[in-house]
Amino acid sequence: MSVLIETTVGDIVIDLLTEEAPLACENFLKLCKLKYYNFSPFYNIQKNYTCQTGDPIGTTGDGGRSIWNLLNVGDRFFPAEFHPNLSHDRAGTVSMSTASISVDHEESLVCGSQFLITFADHLESLDGRYPIFGRVAEGFDTLQKINDAICDDDGQPFKDIRIKHTILLDDPFPDPPHFEEPSRSPSPTPQQLATVRIGEEERLVSEEDDENKFERDQEKEAEAEAVTLEMVGDLPFAHVAPPENVLFVCKLNPVTQDDDLELIFSRFGKINSCQIIRDKETGNSLQYAFIEFDNKDSVEKAYFKMQNVLIDDARIHVDFSQSVSRYRQQLRRSQTQAHSYSRPRSRSPDYRRRERDTSYPRHSRERSEYRPRRSSQHFEQDREYVRRRKHEGSSRRFNNDDNDDRYYRRRSRYDDDRDSYRSRNDSYRHGRRREYEGPRRPY
Secondary structure, rough: EEEEEEEOOEEEEEEEEOOOHHHHHHHHHHHHOOOOOOEEEEEEEEEOOEEEEEEOOOOOOOOOOHHHHHHOOOOOEEEEOOOOOOOOOOOEEEEEEOOOOOOEEEEEEEEEEEEEEEEEOHHHEEEEEOOOOEEEEEEHHHHHHHHHOEOOOOOOOEOOEEEEEEOOOOOOOOOOOOOOOOOOOOOOOHHOOOOOEEOOOOHHOOOOOOOHHHHHHHHHHHHHHHHHHHHHHOOOOOOOOOOOOOOEOOOOOOOOOOOOHHHHHHOOOOOEEEEEOOOOOOOOOEEEEEEEOOOHHHHHHHHHHHOOEEOOEHHHHHHHOOHHHHHHHHHHHHHHHHHHHHOOOOHHHHHHHHHHHHHOOHHHHHHHOOOOOOOOOHHHHHHHHHHHHHHHOOOHOOOOOOOOOOOOOOOOOOOOOOOEEEEEHOOHHHOOOOEEEEEOOOO
């Protein structure tokens, strides 16, 4: 005896143990036949443990009723029946939920309509508490989807998982008195609709189809590669886009010249530049070129008209340019100009003359001797130092006739001639002042 349960995440087929639990099986079969479970939510989902359903309203309902109580021929609950040979030893075990009531001053377990399904093996701790009446025969992938659902602290999934239909594959029990099978599935009641959180047809952002997910992954990968190319200097910036008014032409004849190519393509619009890329050493054509038009429409016209056209006995291929090398060159040129404009220079005419006429040495330490001062703060500190030494009467080291730029450059122990100078920052490291110790002898 089997029942097919259609849920919003898949189908489940349950084989009923009618011989071991006849009362629970009859109650379950007749409730399914009456469409009592339709639109019932899954709740109390405990990952890798169990899930519970069977109350048409859910956690806010009355707990469910037996088939006999719905037909007004019996009590709301029926006594639980346990079989010694049945155990929660495997995943997919179906058992009735129970409640404890007092009968003749004794506690006894009773069942209604709610039931639970196990997700894991070896859950013998549930034996003696929940009576088993069936096993899941098909639909373990559906159980896995229910197990993986994102739930709140109470075990209720944020996106509703509900029973859509119940279909009886075999019913060995006769119908109870006053039982009438509905001709169609009943519509959800207002109380059931009020419990909807995220409906079946509503889509979450994380549940996009595979095509959109693939495209999104490709965009992320492309963005990461662009950032990497920006870091190594191949792109001026990560989100750079190729120019829309540049046409790429390849498979050219090596004898084709820039003027000839510009003349041929000039009928599509004004051309700002036409350049055939050549080898830097030999000057030979690399057989491809970039043509910059005045507007985007001219590029589109040339693309559709000049595809596979014969030029100098060579059939060319045209496409929209994807190169951003011009942007990179412009960026490097602007950075170089900005660096040259911001380079501090000494005010001393004598130092400027030596800097213009004298080539930089090869040694790195000697090269630093020709490097100008790096900030105006040190300059002001040294000017104040000069004023203080002059005020104290110790101006003999600044009165040399051959030291015209004495406010800006100082002699060093590494100087081997009277025309060699090094920066103040190298002579006075970290702003520390060295007192005058007399003339230094060259090594």
